[in-house]
Structure formats: C-alpha cells, structure tokens
Amino acid sequence: MCRWTVHAGEPVFLEQLVLEPCHSLIAQSLHAREAKAETNGDGFGLGWYGERPEPGLYREILPAWSDANLRSLCRQLRARLFFAHVRASTGTATARANCHPFASGRWLFMHNGQIGGYERIRRKVEAMIPDALYPQRHGTTDSEALFLAIAGRGLDDDPVGAVLGGLAEIEALMAGAGIEEPLRFTAALSDGERVYGFRYSSDDRAPTLYFRDFPSGTVLASEPLDIERACWHAVPPNSLVSLRLGGVPEIAPLALAPLSSVA
Template sequence: MCRFVAYLGQPIFLDELVCAPQHSLVRQSLRADQAKTVTNGDGFGVGWYGERSEPGIYREVMPAWSDENLLALCSSVRSSLFFAHVRAATGTAIARQNCHPFRHGRHMFMHNGQIGGYAQVRRTLEALLNDEMYAARRGATDSELLFLLALQRMDGGMPAPEAVQGVLDDTLALMRRDGIDAPLRFAAALSDGESVHAFRFSSDDKPPTLYVRQHREGTIVASEPLEDGSEGWQALGPGAVVRVTAHGGAVTVLN
C-alpha cells in the first residue's frame, strides 16, 4: 500500500508537509506506521498547481528518502494546492509512468489501494475507455485506469463523487462476475485545481486509512498523521467522501 498527502489553502512551501514534519511523507517512504507495507520505496511523485493552466509534476522511480532533487524541489516550490505520494507497487512495474500523481489537463489524482485480481479484469476495464482517454493512458496501473474512467464520466457532466463511485461500483461488479474474492480498496484524492475530493472505500472491512486536519489557513488530507500521535487529525470513516475548498479551508462531508 502507498502513502500520500494533499494540501489546499494559503500558499506554503511543499517541504512543510512533504519533508519537514516529524512523520513526514519522506519518512513514511522508509517506515510507515499505518500501512500494511511498511516501506514505500517503489517511486514517488509530487504535483502542484501554479500559474499555468495545468499542474506541474515531478515523478521518479527511486525511493523518496534518497532523492536530493526532491528535497531541493520541495524547498523551492510554493503552492496553494499540491499532492505528494510514495509508492509501494502492487503488481505493476516500477516505472516513472506508474508513479503518482497522475495528471490529465487540469485534473490530478493519486491513490492508495488496489483492484483485487486486476490482471483478470484489466482488459475489460480498459475497453471501457473512449479513444481520447485510452490514448491518454501512459502506464499500466489500476490507479491510472480508475482515474481515466472517472474523468470520462466527469467529461460527460457527472459530478466527481458520483463519477468515482460509479467506476468503483462497476469495477466491483466485474470482479464479482469473474469470481474474484480479493478486495477492491480505494483511498484517493482528486483535484481540478480549485477543490480536492478525497475518498475512502473498500469492498471488505479494511479500507486504507485516511485523515483530515486543518493546517493554519488550509487543509491537509493524508494517509496517516504527519506527527506522532493523532491529535487534531480526523480519521475518515469507511465509505467517506469529502470535498475540501479554499474558502476558509472548508471540509464538506458528502456521505
């Protein structure tokens, strides 16, 4: 399982959350406390919104703890909305195109979890992509595939929460049709550059952990608290969907 952090609020330097905290994401890449896989060393990525229409992305295949370029970048880039992710691969190659976050136009996405029996359903799920989204696919992960399937629905006018839930429902139905007993687990963050939607879902009783916390004039969504202990961190319940906006760091629980 992977670990990630998202931030939306007043502009801050990325290293305030990615590198500096006692239990920062860089530290979690070496030793996560609340993940099934303790080490998340199969690549990393950061994505941030700035002055251009699309977010900037930096992704690498080496472990986050050993990349000096990541530390230099995070100490220099300041943003009001950014994502960061450290990866523990679950069956697909360790390659830059498989590292999170994923970007398509203004949208950015990152995920912790997996589609159970992905190899059995991958071809059928990819066939659901229209030509535009299929051409946009760069890697081989289930995460990117879920992202593009959700974007396809959103392009048709469906709100993000309904689009994501619809993709999860259809994926789970396909898994059950094919007799796959392994669970579908999904903790994710999705942004359009203005707001962040966060999701916590699982087809069994072990959804990946996800927390929300206010940070000065902004909001953090993270796989686990960035400091020892969980004071000030709100654990999201199973099935939770939240929307974070820049208006006072508002967090709206959608279900």
C-alpha cells in the first residue's frame, strides 16, 4: 500500500503540494493516516509533464523524507501536471524499477493497492503484456505488470476501457487460480492532457481517494494534504474521477459490466 498525489491545472512548483502542506506526501511517507501501512519508506517517485510529450521521471530508493535531491527538484520544477508517489512495498524489493510512477510513451501511471495472491498468477499477468511492451518490464511489481498489461490494450483510444478490461482479465485470472484475496486498485493515469483517477476494489475496502479544487487546479490524493478536510471530496468506491487539463473533475461509477462479460 502506498500514497500518491496528482496535480492538474496551472503551473505550480512541485514543492507547493509535495513539500509544503502540513500533511504533504512527504509527511505521509512517515505517517500516513488512512493507509494499511503507516510508513511509506520504500522509495518514491515523481513524474511530470514539461516541454516534451513524454513525462520526466525521478525515482529513488531512499525514503522520500530524507532525499535532498527530491527537495531541490520540487523547489525548481514547475509543472501543470505531475504525479508523486511514496511506496510501502507489499513484498517486492526496494529498487528504482519498482518505484512508481511508471511511464510508457506519453503515459504515466501510479498505483496504490495490490493484486491479491499475485505470486500465484504473476506469470499470467506478465503474459498479458504484449511483446512490444515487454522490454519496458524493468521491475517485479504487480503494479508495473498491471500497467503494461493495460497499456497493451491501447491507452490512446480508450484509456478507461483499457483499464477496465485489464482489471476484468486479472480478476478472471485470480478466480481461475482460486485466489480469495481482493484486487485493490486506486490508481492514476495520464497522457499529459487527460487525468484519470480510479478507486476500485473487488471487495468493499477500496483504498481511499480524494480530490480538492485549488486556485491552481485540481489535486487528487490518497488522503487530504491539509487539515481543511471539508474541502476535500472523497471519491466513492468503484468510481472514476476524470478531468482534462484546465477542466473540472467529473465523477462516474466504474462501469463494471465488462468485468463480468470477461469472467
């Protein structure tokens, strides 16, 4: 289980959201409030859209709270759209390749959750990754495999459909393997223009997701970054928040129909 934050709107220095709020992601790396794991010290990552179509990535294995490079980058970098993530490993090694966000072409992805019983279906999840994307499989997490499997379904045309189809296929794999642990998926996905926040679980304990409108834009976060909790909207379980850069967030139920049709 992990913690993450997305900003989309006008350009802001990353420090404004990653370092400064009283319950910033850095603070959450030491003391998360609403997470299964209070400490999120198994590496972290930044992804941001700058002047190029492909996002920049900075991922490191130190805890976020102690990395001077992260502080300097957050003071210098200004971006309309960025992802930040602090990691609490569910078993895989503390390695850069296992840190979120993951990038593929113009797409960024990060995840809080877990594929239940992953070790038992790891090969099958990896087999979902098409050959063309398999060289991008750099680590061993379920999250990276899940992202590449989803990306293999074609993100450019129908990103939400690709996610739903991928989740359905994984639930079918889990069912086939007799796995009873849940699939939990609170995740963010973006191509630099559109942002999608998913809050989903196959049981009734989907990891939390909130959003808040700031003057600079919309922030999605695993938990509120400040004490003004009333300003934060909890995304309901099994819902999707979507927005375009400069637009307003829209919430919709995750259309689960494809899941059953696949299973």
